[in-house]
Amino acid sequence: MTTVPPPGRDPLSPGSAATGTQDAPDRFADWLTGARILIVDDNRFNRHLLLALLERGGITLVEQAEDGQDALARMERFKPDLVLLDLMMPQMDGFELCRHLRADPRWRSLPVLVQSSLDRAEDRARAFAAGATDYIAKPINAEELLARVRIHLRKHAMLRDLERFHGRAETELEMARAMQARMLPGPARLAELEAATGIAVHAHFAPSSELGGDFWGIERLPDGRVTVYLVDFSGHGVGAALNTFRLDAICRQIGSAALTPADFLAAVNRRLCGLLPTGQFATMLTGLIDPVAGVFHYASAGSTAPMMWHPGDEAPRLGDGSGLPLGLLPSAVYDSRLLPMPPGARLFLYSDAAIEIPTGDGNGHEVLDEYGLATLFARRLQDPDDAALLSGLLGDLAATGPIDDDLTALLLTRLR
Amino acid sequence: MDYGIEVRDQEAVIRLRGRLTFNDHAKLRALIGEMGQNKLRRQVLDLSSLEFVDSAGIGMLLIAREEMERASKQFVLRGAAGQVKRVLTVAQIAKIVPIED
Numbered sequence: 102m103t104t105v106p107p108p109g110r111d112p113l114s115p116g117s118a119a120t121g122t123q124d125a126p127d128r129f130a131d132w133l134t135g136a137r138i139l140i141v142d143d144n145r146f147n148r149h150l151l152l153a154l155l156e157r158g159g160i161t162l163v164e165q166a167e168d169g170q171d172a173l174a175r176m177e178r179f180k181p182d183l184v185l186l187d188l189m190m191p192q193m194d195g196f197e198l199c200r201h202l203r204a205d206p207r208w209r210s211l212p213v214l215v216q217s218s219l220d221r222a223e224d225r226a227r228a229f230a231a232g233a234t235d236y237i238a239k240p241i242n243a244e245e246l247l248a249r250v251r252i253h254l255r256k257h258a259m260l261r262d263l264e265r266f267h268g269r270a271e272t273e274l275e276m277a278r279a280m281q282a283r284m285l286p287g288p289a290r291l292a293e294l295e296a297a298t299g300i301a302v303h304a305h306f307a308p309s310s311e312l313g314g315d316f317w318g319i320e321r322l323p324d325g326r327v328t329v330y331l332v333d334f335s336g337h338g339v340g341a342a343l344n345t346f347r348l349d350a351i352c353r354q355i356g357s358a359a360l361t362p363a364d365f366l367a368a369v370n371r372r373l374c375g376l377l378p379t380g381q382f383a384t385m386l387t388g389l390i391d392p393v394a395g396v397f398h399y400a401s402a403g404s405t406a407p408m409m410w411h412p413g414d415e416a417p418r419l420g421d422g423s424g425l426p427l428g429l430l431p432s433a434v435y436d437s438r439l440l441p442m443p444p445g446a447r448l449f450l451y452s453d454a455a456i457e458i459p460t461g462d463g464n465g466h467e468v469l470d471e472y473g474l475a476t477l478f479a480r481r482l483q484d485p486d487d488a489a490l491l492s493g494l495l496g497d498l499a500a501t502g503p504i505d506d507d508l509t510a511l512l513l514t515r516l517r
Numbered sequence: 518m519d520y521g522i523e524v525r526d527q528e529a530v531i532r533l534r535g536r537l538t539f540n541d542h543a544k545l546r547a548l549i550g551e552m553g554q555n556k557l558r559r560q561v562l563d564l565s566s567l568e569f570v571d572s573a574g575i576g577m578l579l580i581a582r583e584e585m586e587r588a589s590k591q592f593v594l595r596g597a598a599g600q601v602k603r604v605l606t607v608a609q610i611a612k613i614v615p616i617e618d
Contacts, residue, residue, distance in 0.1 A: 335572035336539055379583045380576035384608070403608035425609045429579065433612075457571060457600075466536070466568035468600050506571065 136254050137162040139181035141172040141198065142216075143190040150241070151185055151216075158247040169193025173201060176208065183254055188217040188228060196231040203232035210260060212253035216241060274311040274339075281312060281342060284349055286319055294319065298327050299517035300390060303491045305510040313507035314341025314383075315452050316349060322358050322389075329513065330387035331404065333452045335380070335426075337507050347376060348383060348427075362387045362400035363435040370402065370427045370435075377428040384426045386450060390442060392515065397442040400435040402427045405453055406471050408478060412445035416479040419471060447487070448513040449478060454506035455498055469501050477501075487514050518567075520548055528559035530595075534566040537574035545577040549584050558590055561617075565596030570604055582614050593617055 138160055142148045148165045155163050164179045166172035168190040184202070188195035195215060202208040215228045218239040225236050235249055285306060286294075295301045298321055306315065314334035321327055332348055334341040351372045355365065365387055373383065386407060388399030399407060403426035408417035420440050425433040442448065451474070458469045469477075477497045484490040491512045498504065518541045523530045531552065537545070552560045562578070570578075578594065585592035595617040597605050605616060 333572065335576040337573075380580040382572075382576060382579070384572070405607075423607045423609055425612055426575075430613055453572065457569070466599070468569065470600070470603065 134159050135162065136160055136182045137164070137179060138183050138185060138250070139164050139166060139172060139175065139179055140185045141166045141169065141190070141195070142185075142187040143168050144187070147187065151246075154241070154243050154246060155250070157243075158250070160250070169195065169198035169201070172198055176202075181211070182257060183212045183214060183250060185250070186213055186215050186233070188215060188219055188224070196227060199228070199231035199233055210257070212257050214249060214253060216246070277339075277342065278308070278311050281308075281316070281345065282306075284316060284346070286317075291319075294321055294327070295516070297321055298325070298392065299515060300327050300392075301487055301514045301516055303487045303512040303514075305491060305495055305508065307504075307508045308337065308342075309454075309505055309507050310338050312339055312342035313337055313509075314345060315507040315509040316345045317450075317509055317511060318349070318352065319513075325392065327390040327392075328358075328362075328387070329390065329450070329511070330385060331450045331452065331509060331511060332383055332385045333404070333507070333509070334383045340381070341507075344377070344381065344383065348373065348385075361437055362389060362398060363437040366400045366402050366424070366427070366435040367433065370425075370433050371431050373428040374431040382426040382428040384422075384453070386422060390448070390513070390515070395441060395443050397440045397448055399438050399440070400424065401438070402433075402435060405451055405456060407440065408449040408471075408475055409440040409442060410447045410449070410478075410482055411441070411443055414482075417447075417449065417475055417482070419475060442515060444515050444517055446515050447482070447490075448511075450511040450513070452507060452509040454504050454508040455510060457506065458498060458502040458504055460502055469498075473501075474498075487512055518544060520544075522551060522555070524555055524557060527557070528561050529555050529557045530561045530563050532563040532566055536569040537567055537577065538569070538571045539573035541574065542577065545581070549581050552581070552590070553584060553588050559593065560585055560590050561593045561595050563595050564601050565598060567597070567601050568599065570601045575604065575608060575610065578610075578614070591615075 138155055140148050140151050140163060152163055164175055166175050170192045186195045186198065199213055202211060202213060212234045213232065214235050214237065215233040216237045216239060220238040228236055234253055237246055237249060291302045302319060314337045315332065317331045319327065319329045332345065334344045351369055355368050360368065366385060384403040386399060386401045386404035388397050390397050397409065401422045402424045404422045406422040407420035409420065410417040418440065421438055424435050456469055456471050456474050460467050460469050477494060481490045481493050484493065491510065495510065518533060518535045518537045520531055520533050531548065582592045593615045610616065
């Protein structure tokens, strides 16, 4: 038997018992009253009954179709938010219409509420297999029908909301990613640097998610020296990436020209200590390539050990990366360190992702440490082409095991 | 990562096992809560069964240190080996947290 609820007890109104939302104002309520419903039923009496029911529930944008064919013809123009579907119809029955809708990407997630006098378990199973969202047996109970319509419209609205949010988040992350990429020296600047200083730079930057906690920079000083730095914030993702923008601004503000690398790190550290909450910090290596003196003068705040190769050597020399990371202790001081860098020398800097790659059969917990990395590097050193060397080395790393953190790798070569 | 807490006479020893990374944030938060609740003044993190720590993991250890300081408890890292020891050494964590072998 069909019962139409009295106007005073509208099951579609926010806070109705049908969905159990009693407190907070329903942000989808407005959307529900504007919902569009397509009734597909070959029986005119049934259609009118459903129409009356929906109208009583506050839904007025209703279109009717006599069978599956008719419904398909109306879908495009009417763009329903929900389909109320009968199963047994001439031309095209409800099962087939369901399958048609699900095969179309536009209607794949559209709620299809089947109402049928077929009430055996296998009929229901068939309807669900064809793509029905829900099933109500005839005779229709008005309260139940309206409650289910409301639930499915709500779910659909939330899904759309989520999809919109997801789409927006993706767009924003993409923009942020582009901003971060622009913070790094581009090919034009590197070519200019190479022409002016004879230092060729090849770089690889690969965040493990959309945004990374790594960044690096290189700059030619007026006196002919070249300053380079590599930063790795703890963690990865959006939080770490926001910190890279902060640190980039701090580095520019302090300026590296007048300070030794060790003093520069100490100055950056003091600024960061006031900004970073406990648990967040950065490792950083900064250094000056002095072509006249033939040295790489550097300091490190818990960064990785720089590797320096001299022409004729079989393996790179390892520098010392130890030092308190930035942002932990305002009074931290850093050691000044030196590596000779004659013409032809290659300097390799990298984030810790390169030495945290799990090695072996997966049973042990060994990682490729800096000695393992140095071994891989040594095997590639005979390659005179820097770009080929770096891409070959990155291939070796990828073959070693999964890399699940931001990976930055810089190869700097003194051409003259 | 998982952990076990052993409350002794003078100290609570928390043994961490496995890998301590970015993904263990919630677990370490719970652990820090437990460390705050037991009455002992000396809280020792036993790292001898910890196989790997990343930078986010180090960050969480530093959060633990601060929380213990706030609760007027002594906080000690003990028994680090392998990669964990290398990372603690490179970051000179001994300058801010007592480290025992």
